[in-house]
Amino acid sequence: MTSTFKSLAVALAATCTFALSACGGGVSESPPLEGAAIGGDFTLTGKDGKPVKWSDFDGKYRIVYFGYTFCPDVCPVDLQNIAQGVKLFARENAELAAKIVPVFITIDPQRDTPQIMGAYAANFGPNVVGLTGTQAQIDAVAKKWAVFHSRREGGTPDAYLMDHSRAAFLMGPKGEPIALLPAEQNGKAVAADLAKWVH
Template sequence: MAHNLRSLFTALAATCTFALSACGGGAPSESPPLEGAAIGGDFTLTGKDGKPVRYTDFNGKYRIVYFGYTFCPDVCPLDLQNIAQGLKLFAKDHAEAAAKVQPIFITIDPARDTPEVVGKYAANFGPSLVGLTGSPEQIAAVAKQWAVFFGKRDGGAPKDYLMDHSRAAYLMGPKGEPIALLPAEKDAQAVAADLAKWVH
């Protein structure tokens, strides 16, 4: 009886092991960190030529969405440079996937960042970066959708003020869904590594 039970358990164990190996094939793939987060959403802003640009215009592409302003003395240029260089590094080994990525810069300082100003600023970081602006109300609404904080810093000159703002480079999927925050504050290599992880 004991022998029969032992044989039965051995057979069951073998069956279970087979079933697991047949279904599994290794550890499950990692879920995107921002999967299901209430971040993002459609918007209509203004491009460098003064024409409306909608978020849905980029459907089918991964999007890197970064909020900042053109008068930013250090953080924004550094992050945008890392994004641009990271995308270029990613393209070296993954040209087809990189072609599916659209970087977007949205100003949080519409009073100074006109369509022309934003367009020229974006061009400093390569031809693919799209610069967007809008009315103060439009920018406030988009910032709220994307959980972005910003505000004018007290004590500055009327036209030479600084802006405080949250620092995030959102990687969004082809349907506009949130995927991850890119490490734009680190370096181009870190950005390229995360793009390789999530963009296919």
């Protein structure tokens, strides 16, 4: 097991521990991913083809999600739940919601150009940032977030599927890991966790 995947295992274990403590009535105030070795500086490419740095989001809470625009099911559902969660959270916490930036990073830069990423991200809201880059840049960023990604065998050069891990990372204003959001559930679940951790 690599150190990167050990970090994710520790983070997931922390999340599970938090969930169990919550069921027992002794809710911890510490974020589930506090201290986890997840995330870090990067420079990728935005929708206009210009560099976007991780530090550009300083002062903002970031919801980081890895996927690809040709994903047939999981990615659009998760991104819709993230967007809906932020929208629901904004109904009662407009000022705090304004400090949240969903960041969608492709794991398929071969097809996901800056323009494609920009248009796709816009489908989920005006504040969703779509980022791409070279394969080497994407691989490096995915490694920092312990995100698995691999092209599935078969298909054609223009039509193929990607396998990837599924997680929505809530990162704090300083870029620190806070929690894994339940994007695989629904918008209400995402909003509930945002209310818990965004202050």
